[in-house]
Amino acid sequence: MKLVVAKFRTHEEAEKADREYYRRLTPEERLKILFEIRDREHKERNVPSQGMARVYRIIKLKQS
DSSP states (O other): OOOOOOOOSSHHHHHHHHHHHHHHSOHHHHHHHHHHHHHHHHHHHTOOOOOOOOOOOOOOOOOO
């Protein structure tokens, strides 16, 4: 990930620049950033890299 520094006059300008930046990225680039953040977090917590756990719940609905 390439680090870039930019100055903005308002928070709104900064938010707009963030949205534009992420809008220009390809889906692959977005996933790469996601995995880098996940890997960095796991290293800081000393969590073994085991992927993402599957979580689900089955709920029986009452039929009317």
